[in-house]
Amino acid sequence: MRIHIKGGHLADPANGIDAARDLYIAAGKVVGVGTPPEGFTPNRTLDASACVVAPGLIDLSARLREPGFEYKATLESEMAAAVTGGVTSLVCPPDTDPPLDEPGLVEMLKFRARSLNQAKVFPLGALTRGLAGATLTEMAELKDAGCVGFAQADVAVTDTLVLMRALQYAATFGFSVWLRPEDGSLAKGGVAHDGEVATRLGLSPISPCAETVAVSTLLLLVRETGARLHVCRLSTRDGLEMIRRAKADGVNVTCDVSANHMHLSELDLGYFDSNCHLRPPLRGLRDRDALRHGLLDGTVDAICSDHTPVDDDAKQLPFAESEAGATCLELLLPLSLQWARESKIPLSRAVALLTAQPARILGLDLGHLRVGHAADVCVFDPNQEWRVEPKALKSQGKNTPFLGLEMLGRVRWTLVDGQIVHEG
Numbered sequence: 001m002r003i004h005i006k007g008g009h010l011a012d013p014a015n016g017i018d019a020a021r022d023l024y025i026a027a028g029k030v031v032g033v034g035t036p037p038e039g040f041t042p043n044r045t046l047d048a049s050a051c052v053v054a055p056g057l058i059d060l061s062a063r064l065r066e067p068g069f070e071y072k073a074t075l076e077s078e079m080a081a082a083v084t085g086g087v088t089s090l091v092c093p094p095d096t097d098p099p100l101d102e103p104g105l106v107e108m109l110k111f112r113a114r115s116l117n118q119a120k121v122f123p124l125g126a127l128t129r130g131l132a133g134a135t136l137t138e139m140a141e142l143k144d145a146g147c148v149g150f151a152q153a154d155v156a157v158t159d160t161l162v163l164m165r166a167l168q169y170a171a172t173f174g175f176s177v178w179l180r181p182e183d184g185s186l187a188k189g190g191v192a193h194d195g196e197v198a199t200r201l202g203l204s205p206i207s208p209c210a211e212t213v214a215v216s217t218l219l220l221l222v223r224e225t226g227a228r229l230h231v232c233r234l235s236t237r238d239g240l241e242m243i244r245r246a247k248a249d250g251v252n253v254t255c256d257v258s259a260n261h262m263h264l265s266e267l268d269l270g271y272f273d274s275n276c277h278l279r280p281p282l283r284g285l286r287d288r289d290a291l292r293h294g295l296l297d298g299t300v301d302a303i304c305s306d307h308t309p310v311d312d313d314a315k316q317l318p319f320a321e322s323e324a325g326a327t328c329l330e331l332l333l334p335l336s337l338q339w340a341r342e343s344k345i346p347l348s349r350a351v352a353l354l355t356a357q358p359a360r361i362l363g364l365d366l367g368h369l370r371v372g373h374a375a376d377v378c379v380f381d382p383n384q385e386w387r388v389e390p391k392a393l394k395s396q397g398k399n400t401p402f403l404g405l406e407m408l409g410r411v412r413w414t415l416v417d418g419q420i421v422h423e424g
Contacts (some may be wrong), residue, residue: 084330231254303339
């Protein structure tokens, strides 16, 4: 298939392009930027007038719910949601059932994903067997099976010695470790940020210390072991400041924030809105503003969706009893664009946080539109308005705090390896 994407504004931060350029694709690869190769005749021309042409988005945290949780979502539904949102590559945490702690499970998941011919899936292997925090997995075998790193999802490792040995092992072989910082003891039983809203609503609190104590421990262990650490879904200003200082000291650490935490705070809990029951919890306004500033000054390396589809039965419960999580694959782009508009920064900077920066964290040749490389492309209209409604979402999970709100930014076409996988 030879495709000519014409009349669009090309935003390719990895290559320093932020200007009107046509894009030419053949045999699954980019064959021309700005000018076509000699003898190029397209099978199809996509009119991208008034649209932005960008590398396919890379999401660093998207739960696909397979294997084991098909009643919450299926691989088919979530892959459809991914390409509808312009996501061409995604990282899935290991908290499936059973967890991704055996090479066969990883290979099965990757095979299932490839058979759908939609977004590319990069699994994280379990750091410990069964995510129990007691015994290390066979990381080398999981890496050979296709894991891009190792994680515990939302399960804390309570034994610091086990954590240190995991980091030592990962450092020896150059593996990356992805951990969400939360002290399990300090967060135990909590469902909301320890602030005025939780007090007023009578909800069990999670202190910011649950995050900062864990961040401190992780950074000290990384200094000791030399491991490569990615801190997932920061939520507090103090935790962010600790990362900022560690980076200044040369510590090998990166971090991301979720699109929900860029815009929402504890005040959005309203009257027990279970769609706002997230993990980590929505923090105070100062925390939210600190995360937004961290994106601006480069302390935060990427934006992720933290896509967590939840079935209606688990969400339509009293707040404290409901399951944490929000669907966000289809909202990742518009929420990032909204942050860029509110922060008065060029759109290309937001695109970088969704493409080139996540690719750098993964260490993969993705997130760009260089000639001769895979044509993973997202073409979107940044000014097209749409309403977030259950029927508008491809994801099987309809649980999002943004239900009923208007969004700006709609994906027109998504291409993976030069094939059109979504057309809207």
